[in-house]
Amino acid sequence: MTIRVGPVATPGPAAVPLPLGLWVDGEATGVDVPEVGRFLAERGCRITVQPYDGADPGAVRLFLLGTALGCLLVQRGLLVLHGNAFRVGSACAVVLGHSGAGKSTLAAEMHRRGLDVLSDDVVPVDATGHALPGFPRIRLWQDALDRLGVGSGGLSRVRAEHDKFHLPIERAGLAPLPVRWLYVLDRHDGPLRLVPQRGAEVFTALHEHAYRNEVLVGTARRTHLARSAALAATARMTRVDRPRGVDSVVASADAILADIAATEREGRHARTA
Incomplete structure (x- = not known):
């Protein structure tokens, strides 16, 4: 490039x-x-x-x-998603959401727990369903840095007029990883809950959370649909409904990691059955 x-x-x-x-x-x-x-x-x-x-x-x-x-x-024919990706063993999970949904704050929490963050904001997925690593940084608002106990001194601002900063992260050298889990962040008036998504719900979410889906016209739209179908066949999507007006970053991370652990146990049981 x-x-x-x-x-x-x-x-x-x-x-x-x-x-x-x-x-x-x-x-x-x-x-x-x-x-x-x-x-x-x-x-x-x-x-x-x-x-x-x-x-x-x-x-x-x-x-x-x-x-x-x-x-x-x-x-380039990639499925480009608006979210972040973090490593889980030999695979990865992708967290999707609109701007302001808390994707980057959740990625920082996963990084704090020792999980490698592949990319933040832009997640390219290739034709084989593998997420490609992005730049080793997470973009965080000042309040997110405060809750992590990280000072903003020395960090570069995303834009001069915003209290949002580039936080460099350390990670092992990463190759593209297969996407096994997709989590869509949402808000509702109720407790934290995880809701499995199936069929048309998956396609709708992948289009809604495509990065700059406005450009998906003509050939790009057809490629997006083909890549979405391939990913839907190999990855499991879950909607994460979080309580409105509540800081649920830690609880959301706990719930997502517990869900991943449960699906891995189910997978091992199915292979040995």
């Missing part, structure tokens, strides 16, 4: 305009971010960045490693 700084032309007449400043033009996908810059991902191999005058470098990096990289990975 090549990343270069240079001019990005405005969308031409053949481009398909999409929400959030995105557009698709053949094998290219672009995005125009006000006060930040214009980005163009092409043929799954090159990203061109045109920062606007006075743009915050942190914001440019945020959209480069987020939206632009996500679009490039879609062009």
Whole structure:
């Protein structure tokens, strides 16, 4: 992959305009971010960045490693999910959720417990159902750092105007790992509970939590559906309903890890039966 700084032309007449400043033009996908810059991902191999005058470098990096990289990975035929992944033995679990759902805070809790975090925010899954490792960092708000007892001094901000920081993490060298568990974070007016998802619920969640699902048009949409079907056949999805207005990070981690342990026991029992 090549990343270069240079001019990005405005969308031409053949481009398909999409929400959030995105557009698709053949094998290219672009995005125009006000006060930040214009980005163009092409043929799954090159990203061109045109920062606007006075743009915050942190914001440019945020959209480069987020939206632009996500679009490039879609062009490569990967299933790109909005979540994080952590290692469990020889496989991994992927936690999905909308922005602000607490995915990164949960990933930090798993890391605190000694589990390797493969990626945070963008999780690419290949045609064989393996999650690819991302950058060794977790993006956390100040309150999440406080609860972990980690100071923000020396950490770089995600954006200059936000109290959100890049927390570098240590991990062993990781290869792509098969996805065995999918957990979708949600809120409700009730106690913490885990609800298995099946059939159409799985496909709906994989589309809803695709990274920048706005760009899933034409060939990209067909590839997404094929990759989703393959993943649904090999991974188990569960919705995690968490009590609204309650800090349930520790309880959520406990419940997810207990669920994983239970499915592993069931798997061993089925193999020996």
